[in-house]
Amino acid sequence: MDLLPSDDQQQIVDTIKDFLRNEAPVDRLREFGAIGNPDALLWPQLGELGFFALGLPDDRGGVGLSAAEEMLAFQQFGYHLVSPGIFGLVLGARIAAFAGEDALRDELLAGGIKVGLANSRGAAGAADEYHLFEAEEAAWVLLVSEEGAALYPRDAFSEIVRVNSTDSALVLERAKLSGAPRVAISAETDNIHDRALMLMGAYAVGVSEGARDLAVDYSKIREQFGKPIGAFQSIKHVCADMAIRSEAALCQASFAALVMDEGSPDTPFHATASKIVACETAVRNAADCIQVHGAFGFTAEANVHHYLKRAHVADMMWGSLREQRRRILTFPTPA
């Protein structure tokens, strides 16, 4: 038993970290302009490095590693607030692979095309109403539900209307689903819904840690009353709470990935628990991070607000805290 990454796993983490630190510093979101992000430019490079195929079995055209490596990668994607379009590529390639659509799979793994995400508007809309994230120039749209997962061509959606995105680094549209999927797999074929929740949990862990580190770094350099604000306990303890919550979320994300790798019947329980703990943490850490920054944290010039908004996107995706809390009560007691 060992929840820490092995040397090989750490090497993967370090490679991704280095890549994102250089190619995707969070400052890019501010520099890009008011709306959107430049992350689609990263996809071909990330594809070439094999990062979309980590958890895909090698006999299905993947790298053949486990859910643990995928979890670690998505933690880094969250830390750098990489566009959630990356879920579309990784999970989309998985759908194609399991559906035997090898050409499409390889195209997705190479990162040459964009895949948007469709998310039910839940109680806010009718059953066929969706939000589309990052789908504007996408060839495909990913839809994940408890029953399975599918790739739709963008024109399977009608009445597409662009709306202002609260997370302005993402492009958001409203749409109605009116067409059929091109490629679909059922929950029996692959546990892709659990995987999506588990990976979103990992992503939210990264968002939480990013907010924590931003707050800690700022409290070391911002001085008031003649000392760094981090010397004041009311700030120090807020930072400590962020660290405690992040640790809980990271441990559960690691546990959930390993349980998934074992093929345990507790997989949905732990994946759901991971998403709950991590999304709650991401929102709270981001909120605390704003407070630690004072008025600067309230501006668009600081990066802080991106963490808060992305945390809310992570929460809403594939069922918010409210829905996940309902679901988790329906699972049997885990081992």
Add this chain to the structure above:
Amino acid sequence: MDLKFTAEDQKFREEAREWLNANVFKERRPHGGDEMREYDLAWQKCQYDGGWAGVSWPEEYGGMGLGLTRQLIWYEEYARANAPDNHLCFVGLNHGGPTIIAHGDADQKKEHLRSILSGEKIWCQGFSEPNAGSDLASLKTRAYVDGNELVITGSKIWTSHGHLSDMQELLVRTDPEAPKHKGISWVIFDMNTPGLELRPIEIMTAPNHTHFVQCFYDEARVPLKNVVGGLNNGWSVAMSTLGFERGTAQIKDQIRYAFLVEEMIARARERYGAAFLDGDEFGSRLAQLRADMAAARAMTYMVVSRAQHDVSPAMASLMRAMVGQVQQRVRRLAFDIIGADGLENPEDDDWVYFYLRTYATTIAAGTSQIQRNIIGERVLGLPRS
């Protein structure tokens, strides 16, 4: 990263499970008094006689000499078998004993270790004083050397189970001139020593619940050979074993609390109907706790993993801080679920008693504020206050 245990670990687990199932005490543990002492000692002796006491203690003192992973497995099985927590043995097993193992001389080891494991002696902890709580190093209980004896005068407070104990790990000031961390000694104190008086202190759980005592020492004489780790070296002796188990013992509580949450879900369904939880405030609190308990357990696994990689033990404070808060939330919700009946404090149902008891979890063994100071400064590298 992996969750697999080795074949030997697995075998150990099965043997532990088998033994526990056959031997765990079924009678309810008394909440106090001599009956509680008898109960805890008998259960400790039973574990010792069965060869299961002190999983990580060295074999030469009657332990099993095994590593942290086995310790973790043992506690997991212990909780699953619903084995009673013999809290009275806690200080001996987790503080006093390990301190003597790490810093004691051969005579001290020979005289004191086995009787802790075998369920003969209860130890208590005499660290806190009326004016030295979080700022423990400011303690003032004075001890001077007279021939081959230490003569102790002063007072300790919040000594858990002091009135039921045989021995005490005692911190005294042996050099009042030295800087505050430098003049302290760690002493083995026999609770039958003349000059010691105890004042019982009732706790808030119910009338007549004595959990701890205040100790008054009036020229109490202790052989100088009872100083462990050298005169005036007591601070570093005490600090070195505070994190002895690095939190593995907490896995017991986490599993128990996870079971409790399951029980609460069942009780809430029974009381308010199956549909009730859906969308109700209780439902969402139970759901969040179900997720948080899973995370708490994963955190303990991480603590053990980190210890194997020799990562700074300060990281374990993250887990401790989280667990204290979650336990309070679980017990508060249990109290809320029983509704108006919670205003009755029945002897045969623990939900009220343990609800009140959890107010101590963020105070004892370092308050949650002090833990946050430690996390802020030692884990996150923030400047000192």
